[in-house]
Amino acid sequence: MTALNRRHLLLGATGIAGAGLLSACTSPLNKPGTPAPGSGASRSYPAPSLAPAPGRSVVQQTLAPRPVTLDLGGLTAKTWAYDDSSMGVLRGTAGDLFRITVDNQLPASTSVHWHGVRLHHAADGVPGVTQDPIEPGTSFTYEFVAPDPGTFFFHPHSGVQLDRALYAPLIIDDPDEPGAYDDEWIVVLDDWTDGVGRGPDEIFEEFAAENGAVSMGMGHGNMRDMGHGASSPLGDAGDVEYPHYLINGRVPEAPATFEAKPGQRIRIRIINAASDTIFKLALGGHTMTVTHSDGFPVEPVDTAALYIAMGERYDVTVTLRDGTFPLAARPEGKTGTARAVVRTASGDAPSTDAPVPELDGDALLGTQLRAAAQARLPDGEPDDTFDVELNGQMDPYGWGINGRKFGDHEPLDVSPDRRVRMRMTNMTMMAHPMHIHGHTWGLPGSGGLRKDTVLLTPMQTIELDLITDNPGEWMLHCHNIYHAEVGMMTTMRYA
Numbered sequence: 001m002t003a004l005n006r007r008h009l010l011l012g013a014t015g016i017a018g019a020g021l022l023s024a025c026t027s028p029l030n031k032p033g034t035p036a037p038g039s040g041a042s043r044s045y046p047a048p049s050l051a052p053a054p055g056r057s058v059v060q061q062t063l064a065p066r067p068v069t070l071d072l073g074g075l076t077a078k079t080w081a082y083d084d085s086s087m088g089v090l091r092g093t094a095g096d097l098f099r100i101t102v103d104n105q106l107p108a109s110t111s112v113h114w115h116g117v118r119l120h121h122a123a124d125g126v127p128g129v130t131q132d133p134i135e136p137g138t139s140f141t142y143e144f145v146a147p148d149p150g151t152f153f154f155h156p157h158s159g160v161q162l163d164r165a166l167y168a169p170l171i172i173d174d175p176d177e178p179g180a181y182d183d184e185w186i187v188v189l190d191d192w193t194d195g196v197g198r199g200p201d202e203i204f205e206e207f208a209a210e211n212g213a214v215s216m217g218m219g220h221g222n223m224r225d226m227g228h229g230a231s232s233p234l235g236d237a238g239d240v241e242y243p244h245y246l247i248n249g250r251v252p253e254a255p256a257t258f259e260a261k262p263g264q265r266i267r268i269r270i271i272n273a274a275s276d277t278i279f280k281l282a283l284g285g286h287t288m289t290v291t292h293s294d295g296f297p298v299e300p301v302d303t304a305a306l307y308i309a310m311g312e313r314y315d316v317t318v319t320l321r322d323g324t325f326p327l328a329a330r331p332e333g334k335t336g337t338a339r340a341v342v343r344t345a346s347g348d349a350p351s352t353d354a355p356v357p358e359l360d361g362d363a364l365l366g367t368q369l370r371a372a373a374q375a376r377l378p379d380g381e382p383d384d385t386f387d388v389e390l391n392g393q394m395d396p397y398g399w400g401i402n403g404r405k406f407g408d409h410e411p412l413d414v415s416p417d418r419r420v421r422m423r424m425t426n427m428t429m430m431a432h433p434m435h436i437h438g439h440t441w442g443l444p445g446s447g448g449l450r451k452d453t454v455l456l457t458p459m460q461t462i463e464l465d466l467i468t469d470n471p472g473e474w475m476l477h478c479h480n481i482y483h484a485e486v487g488m489m490t491t492m493r494y495a
């Protein structure tokens with residue numbers, strides 16, 4: 001599928017021609033937006049007046065989630081997507097007003113969550129908490145200002161729809177970015193079963209039928225042989241063996257290829273859009289310099305490999321050598337490898353079983369990074385502290401927070417303009433990437449590192465601070481979509 005086709009498909013419904021999808025389209029400001037209609041929130045929160053920052057513009061687009069048949073590289077899959085190709089990109093600049101209409105052509109209700117963006121409550125895309133579901137055949141317009149530059153993505157917050165192809169990158173450019181690189185490559189990782197193996201709903205129903213209770217205290221761990229191919233230093237890293245692992249929607253046998261010139265410095269924006277898979281990622285023959293985590297700048301660190309959990313994003317820069325090289329992502333605790341190719345010379349691409357020695361050594365974990373000075377959440381004593389305990393086990397399958405499943409949860413009730421500390425402890429034998437909506441944590445134990453998705457390994461405790469500056473009721477949940485859907489979610493709720 002060519003870029004031209006993608007553009008037509010995504011923009012077709014708006015009738016806006018000639019605007020590149022990759023740069024999104026802009027239109028003159030009409031008037032400040034009004035709160036999104038149809039809010040199903042249990043209580044209402046003041047909506048901000050919505051206007052682009054001075055000098056910024058409006059990014060306007062229509063997304064039409066619908067059933068499609070995707071070509072994964074010689075393998076086709078009937079699935080649901082925003083596009084007939086695997087990946088369009090939504091892009092704007094910090095301070096832009098995004099006005100995105102979702103025209104639901106799916107046979108099920110849906111929603112869109114703008115993962116990592118510190119937007120106002122009514123645009124957060126959580127049915128039952130910030131809005132009513134978008135029913136089939138209806139549409140809903142999200143309007144928000146994106147305050148922070150960085151690498152983000154978007155996906156439904158409805159059931160296990162994320163485990164289909166309903167995701168795409170959301171890139172917020174920095175108007176002051178020095179741009180010390182020659183080119184950019186957006187890399188999206190995924191675990192894939194829909195249309196080629198058991199469907200996500202089927203997998204979820206099997207898990208949900210076990211209906212395991214969760215209680216405070218230590219879980220039983222993984223007491224069931226899941227047929228995992230390898231052990232992981234992160235503990236038990238996932239629940240589902242997938243038939244395929246993809247980079248940019250492609251299987252390793254027909255890999256996505258990035259072409260550049262030797263010596264060029266490229267910025268790679270890496271997004272883990274998988275539902276149940278933590279990846280260990282490396283570019284064969286190269287050292288990566290990690291520059292951003294979850295959109296925010298970090299003190300640059302060189303590494304041969306890094307872990308990226310579901311919902312996390314990392315930006316790295318690499319100076320390319322001469323040749324062809326595999327970009328490989330190994331699913332932790334599972335069998336297989338996702339692969340793409342970097343090419344700066346003619347010659348054969350690396351074979352799908354070419355070794356990537358960088359994957360055999362240590363890899364960087366996000367919490368080992370430190371915030372860059374301009375992004376650091378300054379040290380400070382918390383005004384309020386909450387203990388957040390992650391509970392659950394594989395057998396019988398059940399996951400929760402503070403001994404409760406979502407629906408039976410006790411929200412973390414907060415007051416505005418406070419420094420809130422979540423002292424989060426993983427009492428299970430699995431790793432859980434925990435995600436907060438509407439805010440970005442600062443990690444006092446990681447030099448004020450800013451993140452919205454933090455991986456907690458088994459029995460680990462991490463302190464997560466935030467400033468309560470964005471009124472609403474906000475999801476706090478595991479980004480393993482199966483864990484979240486069986487109950488590993490709660491909310492942080494402003495009085």
Ligand SMILES: [Cu+2]
Pocket residue numbers: 399431432433478479480483484488
């Ligand atoms: Cu989890």
